[in-house]
Amino acid sequence: MAGGESAFEQTFSFSPLPKSFCFQEDKNTLTLLMKWSMLGRLSAQTYSFDSNFHPYSYETFALCFFKDPQVIASLSNMEAGVCMPLGITELVPCTKISMELFDPIYSCGILRPSGHVVKCFHDVYPDYDELRQMLQEEDSEHYYVVGKMERKEFLFRLFKHLCLGGALCQYEDTIDPYISTTKKIYKDLIRKIELFSMILVSRYSKDESGQCFPGTREEEQTFAYLIVDPVKRNVTLLFHIYGVGKMTL
Structure with missing residues (x-):
């Protein structure tokens, strides 16, 4: 059989749904995303699909998703701008959930007891703090204050993405805006989903034509997640393309 493909290999087709998320319309959230240089670069879009999903088929699911003509058309219209991918994926x-x-x-x-983030010295970044050091640097004494397995959780990953922001991020002096925004977006994405799977699309992957998703170069803050509701x-x-976000709402 051509290409060694099985006659029983599962395929999926997708259609965009007219669904919006509260965090995309909430003024306070949008103001913070603008401050963090993520406004217009953090996007979310929901689709329906036509076959039963099982976690073991996540690679096939992701491949079908990003090759689907309706997905490609919808992504080309989204503000952050992406190109046709061939993703390397993993389950997250x-x-x-707390x-x-x-x-x-x-x-x-x-x-500090007030919730203010403690500043610290860094060889490269003049305005650095203990929170970003814990999130980014494995040799930090606080790196595993949140356990190794917990750091892999989507909830932690989302928090980390928001804390690190975009290219012109204005970092917060306190942790509260990061925590509250993480909670809002997380609840918004998974509300009313009783059972779901999370798929991370590799930050840097190319197909034979050289096109890639989510971005054209490897960057920790360029990411994409597929949140699957099999029921x-x-x-x-949910994806973000690292760069300079919008400066106005």
Whole structure:
């Protein structure tokens, strides 16, 4: 058989749904995303699909998703701008749904009792702090204050993405805006989903034509997640293309 493909290999087709998320319309959230240089670059879109999804088929699902003509057409119209991908994927754990995941950050020296982030010295970044150091640098004494397995959770990843922001991010002096925005977006994305799977699309992957998704070069803050609701047969794409965000609402 051509290409060694099985006659029983599962395929999926997708259609965009006219669904919006509260965080995309909430003025306070949009103001913070603008401050963090993520406005217009962090996008979410929901699609329906036509076949049963099983976690073991996540690679096929992601490949079908990004090759689907309707997905490609909808992505080309989204503000951040992307091109046709061939993604390398992995399943992301989503077992932690409580903000208690971040409790250790409050009692280890990263924050002052007021919630203000403690500043620290860095060889490269003149305005650096203990929170970003914990998120980014494995040799930080606080790196594993949130456990190794917990750092892999989608809830933690979302928090980290918001804390690090875009190219002209204006970092917060306190942790509260990061926590509240993480909670809002997370609840918005997974509300009313009783069972779901999370797929991370590799930050840097190319097909034979050289096109790639989510971005043209490897960058930690360029990311894409597929949030799959197998019961309703819906999938939400959440992605961010690192760069300079919009300066006005």
